[in-house]
Amino acid sequence: MLQLARFYSLARTKAIHSHGAPFRPEYALKCGLEIHTQLNTKNKLFSQSTNSATSLVDAPNHHTSYYDIALPGTQPVLNLEAILFAMKLSLALGSQVNSISQFDRKHYFYGDQPQGYQLTQHYRPFARGGKINLSKELDDIDESAKEIGILQLQIEQDTGKSHYTETDKDVITLVDLNRSNVPLIELVTKPDFSDIKQVRAFIKKYQNLVRHLHISSGDLETGAMRVDVNLSINEYARVELKNLPNTSSIINAIKYEYQRQVELISVGDTSSLMEPETRGWTGSSTVKLRSKETTIDYRYMPDPELPYINLAQDVISGVRGLMPQLPDDIMRMLMKKPYQLSLKDAKILTYNSNQNDMYNHEALRSYYLDTFREFSKLAGERSNAKLPTNWIIHEFLGDLNKLQIPLARAKEILPPPVFAQFLKLLHEEVISATSGKMLLFHILENFKQSNCQDLSIPDFSKLIEKFELHAINQVDPQELMDLCNDVIAQHTDDTFIRNLVTGKKKSSLKFLIGQGMRRSQGRIKANEFEKKFKEILNIQW
Amino acid sequence: MPLKRSLKESIERLSSFQSKYNIFTSINPSPYSITNKKGTKETLTGCVASIKDNIVTKDFPTTCASHILENFKSPFDATVVKLLKQAGVHILGKTNLDEFGMGSGGVHSIRGPVINPLYPHEDKKIMGGSSSGAAASVACDLVDFALGTDTGGSVRLPACYGSVLGFKPSYGRLSRFGVIAYSQSLDTVGILSKKINVLRKVFHTLDKYDMKDPTSLSVELRELIEGNKKVRRPLKVGIVKEFSHESMPIGFHRLYLSLLEKLINLGLEIYPVSIPSVKNCLPIYYTLSPAEAASNLSRYDGIRYGYRDSELDIKDGILFAPTRSKFGTEVKNRIILGNYNLCSDAFKNNFIKAEKLRVNLIDEFDGIFRFPNVLTNSKGNPDGLDILIVPTSSKLPGSIRDFEEEEAKSPANSYINDVFTVPMSLAGLPSLSMPLKEKTPIGLQVVGQYGDDSTVLDFVESIS
């Protein structure tokens, strides 16, 4: 018995720590997500008090109207912006928008629920159906394609925030209602997830989608997005997992709970799995929060005051016209001709990580596309797609980050047509890559030093003259010879030379070339050196 | 139209009546303003009014006659109060009521019951509720008019017992913003007065769209109703078969018949009409309204305003129970019943069933009225009626003690007081209770189709 226990606990530990957590086929996982997303509308859902973007630093109970405090005699009036946002999300997910939907009251007592009920959409939600497609190509899952179905989308109120504190007498809760009545969309997926990677991919993708549509910050850390998990194994009762503050806790909780249930099932201890349950994540394990007996009866009642939402057909077509191209489509476009970006680079231009102050992905993408277009015009048929990609996404961006210059500022001195000119210089080999890097950095550094105030467009020819950056097209053979001989002379080590010539250590040639390029300050191309060295040393290979 | 007494007299009367009949929950420190503004026939300037204490006012506390809101002072005025103030009305005070509007006797108040001033105060007769203080304030001539609220008859019944006019307009005409909710699909602000022309002026002042109230009748629909008006001659009056009751107050039939005779002599046509759904109205009402009430009263937990238990917020694992235990008995009873009907099992069988039967009732009314109903798209029955005449109460006001005893035996005993008034509440119809004889607590309701308030008012005016 003891051995058995040890075996199982070992297995559990192993499973939890392994990356692509093995979900054993005989214990089929059925997993779905319930995601609450805060909409960043200007004002709140049923009153026009401010929906603050600075919630973490606001004074408590500062953005609260009479309605938010649930003063007697106050009434709800729907904020139409929430409908617009919900419509955008529904269209992006391919959901069926119900032309008529209503609001219902979900009753329960809590300090952060001022009305004693939450307004939500239980009986006739905003939209039903829809899906998110995951692919191996774009989303890092094992299957080539996986469709995650969506059950429904509903608009509802957020609650206030509770802070538990202890005084010497008592445990008290401090309640801040700034967040109360902020609009949320609750999205419920079908229990289609069969693998952890799919869950991770879905969360990332959904987060990016709401940011892309400008309807939410999508941040898990601030609570703008909250994820609950529903899972069951082999048709046993569904368990709901809550209190999952970030992606890693979501993943770990699923892994833990799966193992926990597998263990129970495998030893036949399934009594606790017969009824639905709600469990919370502690950071290392799941613990029971509520079971059926202590489940609250929410007594959903249609709100008798709020008019039904009754949408005309043209709202759908109208909002569709406002929709941006969706991220997957953009990425596929960027990965095809003429751009042919790698997945990584395409993601840089498409995924909004909310992390970088220097640029947002949309501005960067439009800069890239504009510059690409300008450059293609200049370069004509022999245009080289790799050039704008490398130089914008890697060099330019790298410089902006290093120098801490916002893209919006840098764009003022290097608008796309100008940057395209710069690319042309490189394309025609007027300057070498190394020179180009230095030039770009120099231009930006100067700009930074002027506090981004000096808006004069750089004159490339002048600068190239000034710093003698011209690539040497016509190599002075004598100069080249002299340089090479100099470099070789540095290496009096016979072994070094012999190994190089015989081909035993071919990489030494690169070393010599590097030396040569350094001495010529990048003015002479690498292959020139290669030819010359081979000639001088009589290298046959 | 200010009262004609001297200021000193007025204040003395006020004090005397207040101590005898327990009319007000709070009184303006300047009860009668000495204002230079004199009203004209068209305006309300200088009129004196009382406001039922479940309508919020910045200048007075709003208690709903409950411990729960004992010292509550709202930071805003209800829209109807704001409109009255803008019209130059002087507010005398807030009137006593059944707690949170729940009750038909006017007895369930932390301030004690309102006593009916039509009788000697030693008799301690009920005023009727829940707008008990409102009716008493008008009956005593302390004010030109009173605002009350009517959910199942709460303006009409006390008006009848006080022998004054009590008008419940069409649902949605008068803004409910600032009216403390009991049952929002039924609550209606109502007007009480002795004079039809005063009542009419008040109605006209308050009959306005309010965007703060999501159930306020839209401008578009109001215009549509106006457009539907046609001259209807002769006016067709219906007497509802199902309202011919087995017992009516003594003397009722005589007064009733004499009124009907008057109508015939005026050239009106009188028809019998049967509206079977009327019989189901009380169970429908007492299924729906307590459920809504339970929901609307969930916000009273003492955390953000109102009374709060000084020690505990939680007892027996029940959050907010210590504070909420201070609701009065009748209110608690309705909350419990309401929650029963909202719970999953009962919801489908009781609540939804009641809603469907309510639809049937509305449809039946549509079938017998001539005037179209802009809410339901009923075009009206060309052979239909213009108004209905319905008794307001089947009883004379009894003593407070008798009322309480009956209620203790079974809650249903007090529910049936509403039998004549509830159907109009469920259908949102304009209904005005008028006394059949001066200083006599016997009244008749004049009922019109939804939106047809002016026909009701015209009718009452013409026979006054």
Added chain:
Amino acid sequence: MYKTWRLCRTHTVGGLCHDGSHRFVSTGGAKIGKKFENMNQIRDYLSRPVWSVHEYLGINTKEEKLEPPSAEAVKKLLRLSGLPLEGADIKEIQMRLAKQLSFINKLHNIPVEGEKHTKEYDARLVQRNTKQLNYTKLLEGISHQKQDAELGEVSGSWKATGLAAESKNAYFVVKEGLLKNRK
């Protein structure tokens, strides 16, 4: 009198709702009779009692016949109502509920006229077929929305904790940690 009643024409409402929902005017059982010609007819009509509310609604049903909800059910209701168990007379509540329920449960036996077409959503006193919100109106509506100081919507315009019996540093306060004591 009654046998000479003329049935009123069943009147159908012209134009079904655009979404094809249920409606005819169901006059159901509502009927207008023949006009009264004189006061005698009226007197006669009024003198016939039609129904007894007491009987119809079974108000005086004997207590033995009632089916009270269980004590557990009552405790659950008290919990849902946020009302204390201590000091609550459970038996009394059971009996009272039984009486109330026997009153309102009369509805169970009453058939809904036109059941299939009757939607409970129509029970509210608002337009049954609300005007549709179209795209232009949606955008216009959004642009016209603004904060109303009279509703306290302007941030920091009023002290939200000012009406509370207790508050702390501009927070509302709930005593006895929410998670700890909740069962």
